[in-house]
Amino acid sequence: MSHTAHIPSHRKPRQSASKTALRAGVAGGVLSTIAVAGAAGPAQAEPVTQTIEMPTITAGLSTTVAASAQATQQVALDLETRANEEAAAASAAKTAEKAKAEAVRKAEAKKKAEAAAKAKAEAAERASRTAARTTLSASTGSSSSSSSSSGSSSSAGSSTASYSSSATGSAASVVAFAQAQIGDAYVSGGTGPNSWDCSGLVQAAFRTVGVDLPRVSQSQSTAGTQVSLDNLQPGDILYWGGAGSAYHVGIYVGGGQFVGAQNSSTGVVQKSLDYDPPSGAVRVL
Template sequence: MSPNALIPSHRKPRRPSASSRALRAGVTGGFLTLAVTGATVPANAAEKPVAETQEMPTITTALATSAAKSADTAEQVAFNYERQALQDSAFSKAAKAAEKHKAEAVKKAKAEAKKKAEEARKAKEAAQARASRSSERSTLSAPSSSTATGSTATLVSFLKAQLGKAYVLGSSGPSSYDCSGLTQAAFNQIGIDLPRVSQDQSTAGTQVGLDNLQVGDILYWGSAGSAYHVGVYVGDGKFIGAQNSSTGIVERPLNYDMPTGAVRVL
């Protein structure tokens, strides 16, 4: 046995070197914790295992604040995107609604224009139909010149004999006449003395309607008492008169130049 075998050693136990230590880090309760422990600890060591804890509130607060700001920023960005999407959707719907309303307004305007045009056409046709019926009634109510007898036949015969003669203002025949000169000369053939001018002839007899004419009625243009032209109704919807210097004495249908009124002297 060695003489030194039972002699206890006076050297202190060696602490674990820095290379044999393990570095542990963790976040506990909101703090950053660093723990350093020895790799091995002798069973009879007087010290407790090494445990070093250091709190770093400043770093922890900065990290928390940064994280909070990042969360707020992300939330704000998401909110902005959502709001923009809602606005875009609303604008799109409004634009579509406006286009729809515009199309409906155009369609309605076209329908109204078409309706008014149709109403105007119908009104025009109705007016033409009334005028035609009035003309037909006038023709049917007036006796034909071929059936005129006595003084009426003499009157019409004289007027027809003057057709083609010249119109001369102020003339009373026999080669030329003006409108009232022809009328006066015609009625002189049957013993009726008419005033010389058209204004007086338009009030010389009884006023009659144009839908109730008879052969021999005096037609006038203008107002009664101030007429500017006269002629004589000869039946079959026609009249004879000295029209103007271009046409002379002619026979025309009533619708050639519709008179204003008529007087009856027979």
Template sequence: MSQTAQIPSHRKPRRAASSTRALRAGVTGGFLTLAVAGAAAPALAAEPSAAESTLEMPTLGSTLASSAAQSADATQQAAADYQLQAQQDQAAAKAKATAKKAKAEADRKAQEAKEAARKAAARRAAQEKAERASRTAERTSLSTASSNTTSAPSTATKATGNAATLINFLKAQVGKAYVLGSSGPSSYDCSGLTQSAFNQIGISLPRVSQDQSNQGTAVSLDNLQPGDLLYWGARGNAYHVGVYIGGGKFIGAQNPSTGIVERDLSYDPPSGAVRLL
């Protein structure tokens, strides 16, 4: 055994590697840096006596900045959505107001048209009433005149010359049929009969009643002469014609039921007369 083997050692025991360490901290490039310094363990005697280890982690400022950016984006998007909705609401309100105004205008025009139609109908009714009253008055006057003529015939009512030829032709047609649009010789309508009769004495008349009533010279129903053309309705717009033959009588193609007949003026008083002879 060595002589030194039993000599106790006077060296102080070494501290544990973890006994003393210093903590240093710093921020570098947005990361937190931790440095640990202390006495090296015996096994690390060859390493530097002060060792540093760095631990990197995101800083709180970076996280807050990211959150703030997201919040700003959300706020901006919400503002844009709100503005778009406001524009849509404004456009809808404007369209609604325009439609309401257009409807009101259409209703106003419809009401005006309705009122105009009502007034026009009232005017037509009043005019027709006045015309009926006028025709009634004329017929009453004519009826009175016819009665006077019948009771006291005048020599002026006796047909001569062309008037006699005209009346003789008309009397020869009495009893024949009334056919609308016919001009003889076996049947006639009212204007077809008068046209054919006046053709016998060389007087050419238009084919229809309206035009025939506009020929010649208008005469009073109180001053009729044989051969005068009688008309019913307004002159130039007559709906029926016949011929006065004297003695308060006329001949005409009345209708399909009666055919061509000779009647007193009181049977169907005419509206007026024209003289063609």
């Protein structure tokens, strides 16, 4: 026997096929488990991704944003409309205020113009009356110097007469009213109760019997039927100047006398027709 026959061999013993198969199965099982675990990981994450459903959330948000934008735009339109309405109202109010101020200004200007025209007309009437009286006084003075009889007549005419009218009815009321104002002051534009101008006195006297005469001398001189100075009756209106252009009026009280608001020096007086001969007369009653 060889000396080497009992020396153990250093070779690795061959593994049997069954062991090899077993090891391969174990390894394959481990790898399969790893593979399954690896596959299981992603499989669990996938449902989370699908549950978010981002497209649906985005669509809802877009609708909300659109609605909010529309509401904001409507608010802006409402504010703009309100601002326009307020501006229009303010403009209309300003225009109305200007129109009112202009109307007031025109009314005041018209009133002033009317007052100025009235004052001018009254001044012209006073000037004409003064000129007529100056002429009459010169004529009367000349007649007085020519004869004592005419002078006496003129003197009698210049004095305040004491004649009491015998008029009746409405004429008596007119005469009585006029005579009751004797001694009152003469004031241009005066209509009583204690101061008068000529036409104001005549108008007030006839108003006591319900007759509404025009206010000024020119109109009063044509307010009735023209009558002759030789056919006068108590209550007739006497006028100085032309019919329709008279500058002075008075009331005939009978007995050749009249009552009138003459001027600021004499006031309301009763005088003879010779004192200031009238141009004509009209009968209203």
